[in-house]
Amino acid sequence: MSSNTVQDTLKEEANTTPEEITKKDVKKSWFRWWFANEIPHSVDRYLAGSLLWAMMPILKKLYKDEDELKRVYQRYLVYYNTNATWGGGLVIGILSDMEEKRAKQLHETGDSMISDSIIDTTKEGLMGSLAGIGDSVDTFTVMYTLIAIGLPWALNGNILGALLPWVVFALYQFIIGSTFTQMGNAIGTKAASKVVSGARSKVIIDGLRIIGIFMMGILVANYVDISTPLTWGSGQDQQSIQAMLDSVLPGLIPLSVTLGIYYYFTKKEFNVMKVALIVSIVLGVLAAIGIL
Amino acid sequence: MNFTLSIWQALLIALWIGLVLSRFSVATLQLRFTTLMTALVVGLVMRDVPTALVAGVAIQLALFNVGGAGGSASGEPAFAAAIMVPVVLSGGLNPYQSVVIALPIAVLGSYLYKARFKINTSYMKAADIKAEELDEAGLTREIIVKPLLTSLAIYTVLMLVVLYLGVPLLTLLGESLVQGRLGHVLDVVGRGLAAVGLAAGMVAMGKAKHLPFFFVGYVVAILLPGTSMVTFAILAGAIAFIYILASDADALKSSD
Numbered sequence: 032m033s034s035n036t037v038q039d040t041l042k043e044e045a046n047t048t049p050e051e052i053t054k055k056d057v058k059k060s061w062f063r064w065w066f067a068n069e070i071p072h073s074v075d076r077y078l079a080g081s082l083l084w085a086m087m088p089i090l091k092k093l094y095k096d097e098d099e100l101k102r103v104y105q106r107y108l109v110y111y112n113t114n115a116t117w118g119g120g121l122v123i124g125i126l127s128d129m130e131e132k133r134a135k136q137l138h139e140t141g142d143s144m145i146s147d148s149i150i151d152t153t154k155e156g157l158m159g160s161l162a163g164i165g166d167s168v169d170t171f172t173v174m175y176t177l178i179a180i181g182l183p184w185a186l187n188g189n190i191l192g193a194l195l196p197w198v199v200f201a202l203y204q205f206i207i208g209s210t211f212t213q214m215g216n217a218i219g220t221k222a223a224s225k226v227v228s229g230a231r232s233k234v235i236i237d238g239l240r241i242i243g244i245f246m247m248g249i250l251v252a253n254y255v256d257i258s259t260p261l262t263w264g265s266g267q268d269q270q271s272i273q274a275m276l277d278s279v280l281p282g283l284i285p286l287s288v289t290l291g292i293y294y295y296f297t298k299k300e301f302n303v304m305k306v307a308l309i310v311s312i313v314l315g316v317l318a319a320i321g322i323l
Numbered sequence: 324m325n326f327t328l329s330i331w332q333a334l335l336i337a338l339w340i341g342l343v344l345s346r347f348s349v350a351t352l353q354l355r356f357t358t359l360m361t362a363l364v365v366g367l368v369m370r371d372v373p374t375a376l377v378a379g380v381a382i383q384l385a386l387f388n389v390g391g392a393g394g395s396a397s398g399e400p401a402f403a404a405a406i407m408v409p410v411v412l413s414g415g416l417n418p419y420q421s422v423v424i425a426l427p428i429a430v431l432g433s434y435l436y437k438a439r440f441k442i443n444t445s446y447m448k449a450a451d452i453k454a455e456e457l458d459e460a461g462l463t464r465e466i467i468v469k470p471l472l473t474s475l476a477i478y479t480v481l482m483l484v485v486l487y488l489g490v491p492l493l494t495l496l497g498e499s500l501v502q503g504r505l506g507h508v509l510d511v512v513g514r515g516l517a518a519v520g521l522a523a524g525m526v527a528m529g530k531a532k533h534l535p536f537f538f539v540g541y542v543v544a545i546l547l548p549g550t551s552m553v554t555f556a557i558l559a560g561a562i563a564f565i566y567i568l569a570s571d572a573d574a575l576k577s578s579d
Binding site for chain 2: 067073080083087105174177179181182185187193194208234237240249250252254289304306307308319
């Protein structure tokens with residue numbers, strides 16, 4: 032074999048060899064997911080476009096065969112939906128790891144233990160459970176707790192009441208998502224089971240929920256304003272019913288109304304707008320006839 | 324007060340909502356659900372930040388938790404605030420009265436927000452073809468550029484029209500509504516609707532076993548009036564930490 036032919040063969044080999052996926056590549060994919068996330072949200076495929084766009088640089092480094100790369104791109108363009116950080120971060124990290132192993136096995140042996148369907152099943156299996164846990168922590172606890180902290184400042188005209196909750200939450204999401212991405216890439220699917228069913232993760236979530244619901248108690252005491260102008264008796268013996276109720280427990284009416292609505296939400300149905308309409312009618316009628 | 328909303332002011336607020344609803348990065352997640360940042364932008368544009376923030380708080384309390392996982396929110400708080408805060412600043416309604424009209428506007432906003440999912444469906448079909456052609460620039464166009472620009476254009480133009488033409492009408496309507504008894508009725512309803520928003524917040528944050536901590540928070544707020552929210556948050560963190568140490572010490576050890 033001439034030296035030219037050997038060089039050509041080596042060149043061809045180098046051209047088809049999957050490149051190493053570095054931490055920087057994985058970080059870049061997380062950043063692309065963070066940016067794209069909800070932009071291409073569609074009715075039928077939800078966030079599939081964002082996942083493909085996030086993974087494109089990694090996939091391009093791994094799959095040098097054009098037909099294989101086409102198939103992989105199309106594999107990513109099917110339904111995908113999950114929470115931005117917990118689900119998004121972990122799945123990107125795990126998929127980067129799986130795709131790298133798959134591409135290398137394919138190149139070395141012509142086959143891979145990690146089939147397309149294993150990658151699809153992993154993705155589909157994780158997105159739901161991680162979305163549930165991620166939304167309940169991020170969107171429903173951390174985000175609203177931060178907004179609650181900002182409310183009194185905003186009420187006093189302080190712009191920090193608006194700025195701080197947003198800046199802190201945006202930073203929190205970026206950092207936690209980036210951490211989950213690295214974690215998913217480093218330890219694969221073990222990272223997801225650690226998050227979904229790990230004792231430490233359950234404890235942290237429990238703690239966040241306690242902080243959140245405690246802050247709700249503070250908000251209800253301070254900001255639900257329902258009172259009655261009714262009085263009892265006449266002349267000098269006239270007593271304010273509101274004062275009587277406040278002597279039992281300050282804010283008894285707003286507390287009772289809030290707990291009644293909470294009971295309805297948890298025992299009947301969670302339909303905020305329907306309940307808001309009913310409460311508006313009831314309060315409106317009571318206000319019109321002078322009870323409130 | 325009687326501010327007039329110029330076309331430039333309307334355009335700036337409309338651009339803000341366009342950016343928020345087109346979901347320019349994960350950083351817009353909270354911007355959709357908080358009314359405070361939108362109120363701040365409206366306040367800066369209309370040069371009355373304190374009043375704008377008070378209106379933002381009133382609307383936020385009623386729309387504290389409108390769902391939102393997977394894009395399925397039943398209302399769009401920022402959208403409602405972008406319309407009703409200017410009405411408050413124009414003197415049409417007080418912040419609490421504005422809540423009553425903000426609610427149906429938030430519901431309307433949720434339908435408008437979902438409209439972009441349908442538009443994006445056609446871009447995803449085009450993305451299939453670009454993937455087949457391995458056209459990376461084409462994929463970026465179909466997945467990022469076109470959906471972003473389309474949403475931005477639709478929401479900005481729509482909000483511009485609503486703000487420029489709708490806010491004066493709502494202000495006039497508000498001024499006529501608040502005369503006499505109806506003004507009192509709207510005020511009572513607007514203040515009371517915070518109960519709905521916060522009850523929804525309780526559902527989101529805790530399970531039944533966490534309810535005692537709600538009562539602890541309530542009683543502490545009554546006993547310590549005037550205490551800052553940060554102080555309360557630190558107290559909440561300490562209570563949560565003690566609870567965790569007491570109940571899950573074994574679980575924590577086993578996970579180490």
